[in-house]
Structures are given as C-alpha cells and as structure tokens.
Amino acid sequence: MKLFVIGADPRREWAFSAWLRAGLSITLADGVSGGGFEHAVDRFHPVEVRDERADVQSLAAMAAGHDGVTTLAEGSLITAATVARELGLPGPGVGAARIARSKVRQREAGRRHGLPGPRHSAVSGPDDLVRFFAAGVQAAVLKPADSSASAAVFAVHGVEEALERWPRVRAISPSRTGIVEEYLTGPEASVEAVVRDGELVFSSLTRKQTGGPTGFLEIAHTTDRADRPDAALDALVRDLIAAWQVESAILHIEVKLDGGRPVPLEATVRPAGDYITELVSAAHGRDLYLDQAHLALGRPLAADRPARARRAEVRFLLASGTVRRNVAPVEVLDGLTEVKIVRQLAAAGSRLPPLTANWARAGYALGWSNDDGDALTGQLRTAVSELGRLMGASEVA
Structure with missing residues (x-):
C-alpha cells in the first residue's frame, strides 16, 4: 500500500523505519523541514507543505493514487487533513487539525465542552496583556498560540514581565499571536492515544520532567509498563476527542496532574516527538507510528507486541x-x-x-x-x- 506523507519534522527516523519494515511504499512531500528523509522513501517531492503556504490542490494531485495521507510535521496538520478529505481518505478531520494548530482554539473548544482549563486570554498586542493582568492574576504562562517544541514559553509574574517577553513570543508565532494563561502547579505528563472513527482504542501515560532557563524545556520523559492512564485521564481523553470531533488519529495530550481532575495543557493530532513514541514501543509494545500509518490507510490496527x-x-x-x-x-x-x-x-x-x-x-x-x-x-x-x-x-x- 502507498502512503503519502506531507511534511516530516527532524528526528522521525523511527517512523520511516517502521513503515518500510511493514512493506509500505512511502512518498514524502516536504521542502522545508530539514528532516533529511529523502533517502528513506520511495519518492520525494521538494515542495512547500506548511499550512500557511501550501498549495493543497497540487498536493492532492500528487497524492492521488495513494492509499493514505498523513504528516509528521506540526506545521502541516491542516494541510494533510485537508488533502486526506479531498481524496476521501481517513484522517483526524480538518476541524480537529485546525484546533490542534492553535492553543487559543484549543482553550475555546475545551471551554465550550466543559473541559477543565486555566483562565486564559488570546494575545495579539500589549493591550491584551494589560487587560489580563488587571483582573488580578499574578503568576501566568505566556507563549505563542501556534508553535511547538516549548519555543518561547515563559513564566511571567505581572504585566511588566509579560510585556518584556511579548516581542520574543510574537516573533516565534507564525500568526504573530500568543496566549496567556494562569500558571497551574503540579507535575506534567502526556497521554498518547489511538483514536479510530472517534473512539479511543489505546492510551498510555508518560511522565515528564521540565526545567532549564525557561522552566519549560523538556528534560526527560519516562513511561512504565504498569503506569497507565486512570479512569479520570481516559475520561478526559474521550471528552477531548468529542470536543475536537477527532476522527482517526494519534493524539498527543499534555496534561497537569494536580490531584482531582487532570487538566489538559495542549494537544495535537500526530504522534509525540521527543522519542516518546519510541518509549511507548519499548515499555508497552505499541508501535504508534505503525498505528498512524494503519489509521491513514484504513487498515486494521496491528496487535500489541511483547514489551521489551x-x-x-x-x-x-x-x-x-x-x-x-x-x-x-x-x-x-x-x-x-x-x-x-x-x-x-x-x-x-x-x-x-x-x-x-x-x-x-x-x-x-x-x-x-x-x-x-x-x-x-x-x-x-x-x-x-x-x-x-x-x-x-x-x-x-
């Protein structure tokens, strides 16, 4: 079967290895990521694939005759979902991809459907920060609305510090927008979830350690075979699937675990980076990259393998x-x-x-x-x- 991949961020070697071992024929369209995967695929198209600049109709023409469409690039989620829809192929859904690409949309979708979340505000300029802190918030997090990799995420204490950080946050955002929200205490974790036709079919829990100069750089990820999401976490995942109207996708959901009901921080409709997907394979016997391909191709999901x-x-x-x-x-x-x-x-x-x-x-x-x-x-x-x-x-x- 033929899989059309629209964009691949760096350090996704294990994905291409898993797909090739499974006997899939891979076409990659990507002219911007610098992942260097041209040698690992059957066909390569050096074209623009970022959501803001991609020619969806041209990509759909390239993908015609393939059995599935997917992406390994955060910046191409909407493009890949749109091409899949144009060709009548499975995908996360264009609406879900649009929500994933904006932390502001994520917060608003969660609020409409009753998901827990911190007080927040969209930021397009300094006045938005002044209004947010005027309500009495002290500790907050300021970050771009539509970037990933913990880029330009800052803890801010008061409006003066937020205004000082704002130019850096704005510069990182493709849309030149940000989001500011109350800082939540408690440990962080991520849930990796497999969703088929809107139904949760697998989930795993990975603990996270953050720190560094900003306090938000990801230092370590750990998963244990016995450490699985509890009922509250799985309920949160199902609520998010419903709120976003996710169709078929691998979800990566970052959460705060501060007792009681877990709180989602942000999520996306692609496998996690930072080698979390490889950790899940080692400790849980679940190859999420293979699941990703099978979802895109409309194939049955592979059975779990013995954990290493x-x-x-x-x-x-x-x-x-x-x-x-x-x-x-x-x-x-x-x-x-x-x-x-x-x-x-x-x-x-x-x-x-x-x-x-x-x-x-x-x-x-x-x-x-x-x-x-x-x-x-x-x-x-x-x-x-x-x-x-x-x-x-x-x-x-």
Whole structure:
C-alpha cells in the first residue's frame, strides 16, 4: 500500500523505519523541514507543505493514487487533513487539525465542552496583556498560540514581565499571536492515544520532567509498563476527542496532574516527538507510528507486541558554549548497559543557541530496563553528562 506523507519534522527516523519494515511504499512531500528523509522513501517531492503556504490542490494531485495521507510535521496538520478529505481518505478531520494548530482554539473548544482549563486570554498586542493582568492574576504562562517544541514559553509574574517577553513570543508565532494563561502547579505528563472513527482504542501515560532557563524545556520523559492512564485521564481523553470531533488519529495530550481532575495543557493530532513514541514501543509494545500509518490507510490496527522492558526513559542534554568535537557513542556507552542510544544534536564547531526551545538541546540518551528504574535514570544522567563533557560544552542544570 502507498502512503503519502506531507511534511516530516527532524528526528522521525523511527517512523520511516517502521513503515518500510511493514512493506509500505512511502512518498514524502516536504521542502522545508530539514528532516533529511529523502533517502528513506520511495519518492520525494521538494515542495512547500506548511499550512500557511501550501498549495493543497497540487498536493492532492500528487497524492492521488495513494492509499493514505498523513504528516509528521506540526506545521502541516491542516494541510494533510485537508488533502486526506479531498481524496476521501481517513484522517483526524480538518476541524480537529485546525484546533490542534492553535492553543487559543484549543482553550475555546475545551471551554465550550466543559473541559477543565486555566483562565486564559488570546494575545495579539500589549493591550491584551494589560487587560489580563488587571483582573488580578499574578503568576501566568505566556507563549505563542501556534508553535511547538516549548519555543518561547515563559513564566511571567505581572504585566511588566509579560510585556518584556511579548516581542520574543510574537516573533516565534507564525500568526504573530500568543496566549496567556494562569500558571497551574503540579507535575506534567502526556497521554498518547489511538483514536479510530472517534473512539479511543489505546492510551498510555508518560511522565515528564521540565526545567532549564525557561522552566519549560523538556528534560526527560519516562513511561512504565504498569503506569497507565486512570479512569479520570481516559475520561478526559474521550471528552477531548468529542470536543475536537477527532476522527482517526494519534493524539498527543499534555496534561497537569494536580490531584482531582487532570487538566489538559495542549494537544495535537500526530504522534509525540521527543522519542516518546519510541518509549511507548519499548515499555508497552505499541508501535504508534505503525498505528498512524494503519489509521491513514484504513487498515486494521496491528496487535500489541511483547514489551521489551518494564521502564523506558529519554533524557536530554541542556548545555551552553561552543561544541569542541563530534563524540562517538562508543566513547559514552561503555559500562552503561541500560542505555541503548546516545546522540549528539549539535555539530562540532557550532555555538549552542540560547535555551529557549527544545530544539536548542545539545544531545540525548535513551534506554530501557527490566530492573530498578532509578538505576536506569542514573545511567542516563551519566551518559548525558559524559556526552556534554566530551563535546566540550558546559552542562546547564
């Protein structure tokens, strides 16, 4: 069967590997992401695929004769959903894709359908921030309305700090808009959900650690075979599916867990990045990339495979300075039996960018274990620190 992929963000190698192992013929249309997947597909079209600029009719003509359409790019969700609709193929639904691309629309859809959420306001200029804080809010989060990767997400305490941060937030947003909302306490997690014809058929829970200079960079993700969404979380997922009118998609939902009813922070209709999808495969035996393809193709979902481990985790390197050299994995992995992958994400000679988005992280280590979870975390911490040391970069706590 032939799958047409509209856009693929970097570090989606495992998706293409899973699809090719499944015997699918892959066509990729993407001229902007820099993912470098041309060598991993059967056909490649170097064209514009971003929602704001894509020629949907031309893409639909390219996709004609394929059995499914999907995307691995946050910036192409609406385009891919529209092409799928034009060809009468399964997809998340254009309405759901539009909601996913705007945090403001997400909040409004949730409010209309009774989902919990913080007090918030759309921001198109300084006056919106002045009005929001005039109501007495103290601690808030200011972020772009339509970007991903924790880019330009800032905690702000009062209107003066919000006004100072606003130009940076506006510059990151494709629509030059933002959202400000009350800061919620409590740990963060994500739910990965498989939705077919509006019905929830699988869900898993991944714990998240955030920090860095902004407090919102994603430092680590961990999932355990026994750590599944409880009834309240699954109910929240079903409510979100109904509120967005999701048809068939992989959902990635970020939530706050602060006791009582969990609160959704934001969500999207594509598999998670940051190697969360790979963690789910290792600890739960569920290949969400294969599910994504099967949903797009209208095929039955594959059965779960035996999980490789009880626990899986990925940790990222936050660092500053100039990268001295490229580090071979063998230099790091000796003796770290639970660490399966270590990768440098910044080339030798480059100066590491300011840590204001996930894409500024310098490397990562990923592993899984059937033994003590603390031992796995310790080995991953060691791997990340050693990677940073050998790169010549200064690790940032």
